[in-house]
Amino acid sequence: MTQTALRAAAIAGTGSFLPERIVTNDDLAAELATRGIETSDTWITERTGIRQRHLAERGVATSDLATEAARRALADAGVQADELDLIIVATSTPDFVFPSTACLVQAKLGNKGAAAFDVQAVCSGFVYAMSTADAFVRAGRARCALVIGAEVFSRILDWNDRGTCVLFGDGAGAVVLKAADAPGILAAELHADGSQMNILCAAGNVAYGEVTGDPFLRMDGQAVFKQAVNVLEKSARQVCADAGLTLADVDWLVPHQANVRILNMLARKLDVSLDKVVVTLDRHANTSAASVPLALDAARRDGRIKSGHVVLMQGVGGGFTWGSVLARMS
Ligand SMILES: CC(C)(COP(=O)(O)OP(=O)(O)OC[C@H]1O[C@@H](n2cnc3c(N)ncnc32)[C@H](O)[C@@H]1OP(=O)(O)O)[C@@H](O)C(=O)NCCC(=O)NCCS
Structure with a gap:
């Protein structure tokens, strides 16, 4: 490079x-x-x-x-x-x-x-x-x-x-x-809290020629649910503030696709209309790291997300990790 x-x-x-x-x-x-x-x-x-x-x-x-x-x-x-x-x-x-x-x-x-x-x-x-x-x-x-x-x-x-x-x-x-010359990516912020690793993990590995630990995903669904709504709300407000924008400036919310009840609650807390929330989990379910770019691409290709629109992308999941990227589409 x-x-x-x-x-x-x-x-x-x-x-x-x-x-x-x-x-x-x-x-x-x-x-x-x-x-x-x-x-x-x-x-x-x-x-x-x-x-x-x-x-x-x-x-x-x-x-x-x-x-x-x-x-x-x-x-x-x-x-x-x-x-x-x-x-x-x-x-x-x-x-x-x-x-x-x-x-x-x-x-x-x-x-x-x-x-x-x-x-x-x-x-x-x-x-x-x-x-x-x-x-x-x-x-x-x-x-x-x-x-x-x-x-x-x-x-x-x-x-x-x-x-x-x-x-x-x-x-x-x-x-x-x-x-x-002009930013597409307006602001981004990332967080983690490793002390909450147990609420969502796949605690297995390969060692000494065999699988050690538990190779399957385990989850405390209710703990993840509550954490997700809280951290996504805070992160959305923070990344907008970092960019000098407000949530009213956001054209599309493209959150991690885990549960429609999380998305509904998030939209309500942020006072963002559900019409502005891209939802693909009905068709794709939770595809983890793929969910946000899948939703972004779906909404661009069906014509909802257009050039100039401000899009708030949000992730949350195991680690516990969370974060947001705010972008103006080219
Ligand atoms: C997982 C989740 C859907 C469970 O919903 P919930 O309302 O919390 O349900 P509970 O776990 O309390 O289970 C309620 C009952 O449904 C049962 N149940 C769980 N999964 C079920 C299923 N697939 N089908 C039928 N019943 C099921 C449970 O055994 C429980 O039965 P019980 O009352 O007889 O014990 C929900 O907690 C959730 O979505 N959490 C967030 C998970 C997430 O987003 N993870 C990824 C984040 S990156």
């Missing part, structure tokens, strides 16, 4: 990719029933707003989904893979212990030489990655960055735990950030 003058970062393109296989709540309820586990479309829809999720077939890895989303974002931005000088993948379900999923994506895209690394902040991963890429661009250490959120969360779910397995899906979303 070469050192250049300070500058701003702007969103030049977005893309996303979902595995083909759709599993509805009814499909899932029928599958779980074969193992004596009871759930229903009514319970899942009423408690979460989720109606279906996309699940990757065995053998399809995070880097596969990430690469497809990246290709679409590059095409949208009119950028060639060899123009990239920074690739960041936010994921908690990497293909390997190492190399990073970002390096695998780089190879699949045919880029050589860009810096490439993963960011691990679970469902806050995409806002962590965007904030990192923005800092690289503003510091003059990158000119053209690819930021991806990609997950195959289906691989770390305990499919015998109805309290978690109904909540998640697989997918990927990507953004191309380019150096620009």
Whole structure:
């Protein structure tokens, strides 16, 4: 990477990719029933707003989904893979212990030489990655960055735990950030509280040639719910203040897609109309680090998010982590 003058970062393109296989709540309820586990479309829809999720077939890895989303974002931005000088993948379900999923994506895209690394902040991963890429661009250490959120969360779910397995899906979303004269990224703020690691974790690892600990996602749903609403509200107010804007200036809220009741409560606390909240969790479920870029791309492509709009992206999840990125769309 070469050192250049300070500058701003702007969103030049977005893309996303979902595995083909759709599993509805009814499909899932029928599958779980074969193992004596009871759930229903009514319970899942009423408690979460989720109606279906996309699940990757065995053998399809995070880097596969990430690469497809990246290709679409590059095409949208009119950028060639060899123009990239920074690739960041936010994921908690990497293909390997190492190399990073970002390096695998780089190879699949045919880029050589860009810096490439993963960011691990679970469902806050995409806002962590965007904030990192923005800092690289503003510091003059990158000119053209690819930021991806990609997950195959289906691989770390305990499919015998109805309290978690109904909540998640697989997918990927990507953004191309380019150096620009005027800021696209207006402000960003990130936080973590590691003392709350136990409310949402997958506390397993690979060591001595075997899996150690518990490789499945575990969650205290009610604790996560309460924390999520609180921290997202505070973070939304802070990032707007940092940018010298108010919530009234925000055209679209693109929050992490976990539970529609969290989004409704957040909108009420922030006094933001529900019409301004992008919701994709009904179709995608919770895709962790992929949820925000998937929602951003969906709302851009269906024409809701337009050039000049101010978009507030928010992540929250395991760690416990949370954060926001405020952007004006190019
Ligand atoms: C997980 C969540 C949907 C559970 O909803 P809830 O209203 O808190 O429900 P509870 O956990 O109190 O469970 C209520 C009952 O439903 C049952 N239940 C849990 N999952 C169920 C399912 N899939 N189908 C049917 N019943 C279910 C529970 O066993 C419990 O039964 P009981 O009363 O007989 O003990 C909710 O807490 C939530 O969404 N939390 C946030 C999770 C999240 O967003 N995580 C990711 C953040 S990044």
